[in-house]
Amino acid sequence: MGLKRQKVAKKTISFYKYNFSFREPFQILIDGTFCQLALKNKIQIKEQMPKYLMGEVQLCTTNCALKELETLGKELYGARIILQKFQSRRCAHLKDPVPASECLLSMLGETNPHNYFIATQDHTVTAGVKKIPGVPLLYIILNTIVLDKPCQASLDHVKAVSLGELVSTAQQQSIRSLKEERASHSRTERGGEKRGRGNRAILTL
Numbered sequence: 001m002g003l004k005r006q007k008v009a010k011k012t013i014s015f016y017k018y019n020f021s022f023r024e025p026f027q028i029l030i031d032g033t034f035c036q037l038a039l040k041n042k043i044q045i046k047e048q049m050p051k052y053l054m055g056e057v058q059l060c061t062t063n064c065a066l067k068e069l070e071t072l073g074k075e076l077y078g079a080r081i082i083l084q085k086f087q088s089r090r091c092a093h094l095k096d097p098v099p100a101s102e103c104l105l106s107m108l109g110e111t112n113p114h115n116y117f118i119a120t121q122d123h124t125v126t127a128g129v130k131k132i133p134g135v136p137l138l139y140i141i142l143n144t145i146v147l148d149k150p151c152q153a154s155l156d157h158v159k160a161v162s163l164g165e166l167v168s169t170a171q172q173q174s175i176r177s178l179k180e181e182r183a184s185h186s187r188t189e190r191g192g193e194k195r196g197r198g199n200r201a202i203l204t205l
């Protein structure tokens, strides 16, 4: 595994950890196209993924992705066997499966609240992922797994947060706790004032 490739990946992972609160085990949502190419290139996803991402991973997929492989027949049997071993995450299409690409994108919503990584070779998914801030994209190129650099939507989001146009999730939480702290402080202060310094209590009220 190239040192430079690993270094770039490390930087990208830090970006998602810092700006989008990604934590281990990383949730890797995988589709059939990724499995198929991994198989063709003799890449052991289960071994390679945690090494490359330098952390614990949880490999998962959806029922729709599995169903799609089933309908595509014998050629994809190997990929299906691999995909079947991953955890199947609940999607919104339990009764009526949709194409894997549609399903994967639906798992992300508008803000990727479950912090999924997406591993795919499907251009429809890739194009969709790039419109959503905070979705790390994995694909296979030249026999290796590659973590894509953060897309423009992610960079724009982070910039907007830093400019104060948007409030990140982490900030929302700290603002909330700050407010709660203030509230409890002012309660004790006010209590103290009532007991001791009547004049000041009137001023602050």
Ligand SMILES: [Zn+2]
Binding pocket: 062, 063, 064, 065, 091, 092, 093, 094, 097, 098, 103, 104
């Ligand atoms: Zn689905």
